[in-house]
Structure formats: C-alpha cells, structure tokens
Amino acid sequence: MFHTMECFFKLLVIMSMLKLGLSITTTFNVLHYGAVGDGKTNDSPAFLKAWKDVCQSKSTTSHLIIPAAKTFLLRPITFSGPCKSNYIYIELSGNIVAPQTKSEYSGSHLNTWIGFSFINGLIINGKGTIDGRGSMWWKQPCIGNPSPGTTCRPPTAITLNRCYRFQIKGYKSINPARSHLTLTSCKKGIISNIRLIAPGESPNTDGIDISSSRDIQVLNSFIGTGDDCIAISAGSSVIKITGITCGPGHGISIGSLGARGESDIVEDVHVKNCTLTETLTGVRIKTKQGGGGFARRITFENIRFIRAHNPIMIDQFYCVNQMVCKNETKAIKISDVTYRGISGTSLTDKAINLNCDQNVGCSNLVFDRVYVRSAVPKMKVFSFCHNAHGRASHTKPILNCLLK
Numbered sequence: 501m502f503h504t505m506e507c508f509f510k511l512l513v514i515m516s517m518l519k520l521g522l523s524i525t526t527t528f529n530v531l532h533y534g535a536v537g538d539g540k541t542n543d544s545p546a547f548l549k550a551w552k553d554v555c556q557s558k559s560t561t562s563h564l565i566i567p568a569a570k571t572f573l574l575r576p577i578t579f580s581g582p583c584k585s586n587y588i589y590i591e592l593s594g595n596i597v598a599p600q601t602k603s604e605y606s607g608s609h610l611n612t613w614i615g616f617s618f619i620n621g622l623i624i625n626g627k628g629t630i631d632g633r634g635s636m637w638w639k640q641p642c643i644g645n646p647s648p649g650t651t652c653r654p655p656t657a658i659t660l661n662r663c664y665r666f667q668i669k670g671y672k673s674i675n676p677a678r679s680h681l682t683l684t685s686c687k688k689g690i691i692s693n694i695r696l697i698a699p700g701e702s703p704n705t706d707g708i709d710i711s712s713s714r715d716i717q718v719l720n721s722f723i724g725t726g727d728d729c730i731a732i733s734a735g736s737s738v739i740k741i742t743g744i745t746c747g748p749g750h751g752i753s754i755g756s757l758g759a760r761g762e763s764d765i766v767e768d769v770h771v772k773n774c775t776l777t778e779t780l781t782g783v784r785i786k787t788k789q790g791g792g793g794f795a796r797r798i799t800f801e802n803i804r805f806i807r808a809h810n811p812i813m814i815d816q817f818y819c820v821n822q823m824v825c826k827n828e829t830k831a832i833k834i835s836d837v838t839y840r841g842i843s844g845t846s847l848t849d850k851a852i853n854l855n856c857d858q859n860v861g862c863s864n865l866v867f868d869r870v871y872v873r874s875a876v877p878k879m880k881v882f883s884f885c886h887n888a889h890g891r892a893s894h895t896k897p898i899l900n901c902l903l904k
C-alpha cells in the first residue's frame with residue numbers, strides 16, 4: 501500500500517513537471533490590433549479586440565502588451581473574464597489617458613473608467629502612468645451629493661470587480677475623477693509599489709477603496725491624494741496594509757460603515773509601518789448611526805504621524821450631511837482594536853478621539869506605546885473618550901478616560 505502511494509506521488513511530480521515544461525506564454529500587443537497610442541485616437545476598440553484574444557488564449561499565461569513610449573486614450577472600457585489562461589499578465593509600459601469630455605463617458609456602466617471583471621490570476625505590472633484627467637469632474641457643483649444615472653457621478657479610474665488571485669504593481673495613477681483604485685468582491689490580491697497622486701483639495705479622490713473583499717495586501721506604496729489614502733469598507737476581512745506613505749489625504753480609514761441602517765462587517769485588518777504626513781485624520785474608524793454588524797480585530801502598529809490633523813480617531817457619529825443625521829438606538833459594534841508603537845505630531849489638540857456610540861460602545865481598545873505630541877507651539881494635546889472601553893499603557897497624551 502505504502503509503495504503504491506509513493507509511486508503515485510512520484511507520478512504526480514513527473515506529471516506536474518511535464519505540465520510546467522509544456523506551459524506556454526502567448527503575447528498580444530495592442531499595436532497589432534490597431535491601437536495608435538498618439539493620445540488622441542480612441543484606442544478602446546483596439547484594446548477590446550486584443551483583450552478578446554488574450555482572454556480566449558489557452559496558454560498558461562496570456563500577455564497583453566501596452567508598449568512603452570506611447571500614450572493610449574481609452575474611453576470607458578471593461579476587460580471581462582472569465583478567461584482561459586491561469587494568468588493574465590498585463591504589461592503596462594505605456595501610458596493611458598482618459599477622455600477630456602464627459603460625453604465620451606457614455607456607456608460607463610460600472611461607473612468606472614477602466615474595469616476588470618471576473619478575472620482569475622490577473623497581473624498588472626509596469627511603469628506606465630494612468631492619467632484620469634479628473635479636474636473637469638472635480639469642479640462640478642453636485643460633487644459630494646452624487647445621484648445615480650446623472651453625468652454628475654464621477655467615475656473611478658480603475659475598478660477590479662470579482663477578481664481572484666491578482667497582483668498589481670509598479671504603475672502610477674494621477675488625477676482620477678473619483679477614486680484611483682477600487683476593489684469590489686475580490687479575493688487573494690497583492691498591490692505593491694504603486695503611486696497614487698492627486699491634489700490634496702481634489703474631492704473624493706480616494707487612493708484605494710476596498711469593499712466586500714478578503715485576503716488583500718497593500719504594500720510599500722505612496723499615496724498622496726484628496727480623500728482617504730486607503731478606505732476599507734463593508735464586507736472586507738483579512739486586509740493587510742504595510743509600508744504605506746500617505747499624505748496629503750484623509751489618512752487610512754475603516755468605513756464608513758452602516759450607511760442607510762445596513763448591517764456591515766469588517767474584521768481582521770492589520771495596518772503596519774505606515775507614515776502619514778499632514779493628513780486630515782490619521783488612522784480612523786468611522787461608522788454611521790443606525791444599522792448593525794461590527795468592526796473588530798483591527799490593529800494599527802508602527803505608525804508615524806507628521807503633523808496629522810486628527811491622528812487617532814473612532815467616530816461612531818460619522819455624518820456627511822449634518823442636516824439629515826440623527827442619533828439612533830443601533831450602531832456598528834467596534835471591538836478588539838489595538839494601537840501599538842505609534843508616534844508623531846498632531847495639528848489639533850484632540851490627538852486621541854474615541855467617540856463611541858452611547859448604547860453599543862467600543863470594547864477592548866488596547867493602547868500600548870502610543871505617543872502623540874503637539875505640532876503647534878503652546879498647544880496642549882489631550883485624549884477624549886465617549887463610552888470607550890479598554891486599557892492603555894505607555895500612552896501620551898494620557899488616556900485615563902477609557903472605561904473598564
């Protein structure tokens with residue numbers, strides 16, 4: 501019996517070696533499909549034609565080449581799977597620019613400029629720049645109050661929807677109309693060494709939005725933008741954020757959760773070795789009144805603030821429009837949040853602000869070696885708690901308002 505098993509495994513090894521030996525890479529260059537790359541011609545039809553072949557190819561890895569030294573103008577486009585290859589490798593060496601008029605966005609169903617949907621094994625790698633040319637959207641008077649179906653709603657630059665096993669690295673995104681990069685319902689992804697850049701005053705230009713996704717890592721990247729550098733929202737779990745340099749921007753946020761009374765869940769988030777410079781908030785958990793669900797097992801570790809406005813914040817009364825928000829009896833439960841090895845300076849006096857819901861509250865908040873100083877001469881920083889439970893050690897400003 502044992503012998504048979506051994507033979508069986510040997511056979512397996514030989515078979516997989518054969519498979520590796522036979523694995524093929526097939527390459528498809530957008531230029532061979534009529535893409536021009538002059539920054540003026542709409543290259544979307546050519547990209548879609550190339551994509552069709554990439555996605556139909558049965559080789560182990562299928563490459564889409566976007567060559568260097570060219571700039572491709574793309575109208576809203578979605579690269580859809582499932583594809584036949586195990587890996588879809590997009591070599592992003594050239595640059596991509598967005599249209600300059602809103603009318604060219606008609607047909608953008610996912611409210612995204614460039615979408616990737618239902619793709620397994622997607623790899624996007626390259627030093628190309630993706631320019632969302634967002635400024636025409638930023639000036640709209642309706643911004644911040646978008647209604648669906650109107651041209652008012654700015655598109656995200658890149659959206660990955662239902663992608664499994666993906667890697668994104670190396671590229672640069674500038675000036676998106678809305679968020680730089682959005683993940684929805686994705687699993688097992690690594691984002692690394694990217695740069696996301698937009699002016700600090702550009703509205704709603706989040707760096708990376710993660711929602712309904714699991715097992716995602718964001719590593720060693722620079723994000724300087726107008727809204728959250730990274731926002732982790734409903735339905736996300738096992739999220740690792742490491743080595744992020746953020747600022748300008750609104751910091752690294754969990755939420756907002758509980759919009760429209762929904763039951764939202766975020767758990768197992770680990771934010772580590774990040775530097776936040778002159779951000780509106782530093783590390784923040786924001787939930788709206790009403791709704792159920794929880795945010796739990798969240799760790800912020802080795803974080804450095806340089807002149808952050810509100811370095812550490814839990815806001816269970818998060819509200820975009822003060823006119824319509826009211827306090828409810830329900831809220832998202834926040835628990836098991838650890839702040840460890842944090843240092844830096846604050847531009848406002850409420851350096852640690854733990855504003856938890858009256859009924860639900862926050863439990864097991866752990867502070868250890870957290871030191872936030874004032875960035876402003878003569879201003880004294882302090883800690884604030886409202887129904888916050890937990891314990892603190894080696895923390896300044898002194899955190900004696902935590903309840904047992």
Ligand SMILES: *[C@@H]1O[C@H](CO)[C@@H](O)[C@H](O)[C@H]1NC(C)=O
Pocket residue numbers: 720721742743744745773774775
């Ligand atoms: C921390 O992050 C920076 C990038 O912000 C990186 O250069 C450095 O190697 C990281 N250090 C550790 C210990 O991971």
Ligand SMILES: *[C@@H]1O[C@H](CO)[C@@H](O)[C@H](O)[C@H]1NC(C)=O
Pocket residue numbers: 817825826827858886
């Ligand atoms: C909700 O309750 C909080 C905490 O008691 C309070 O600070 C806030 O003003 C209330 N908000 C409204 C809209 O009543």
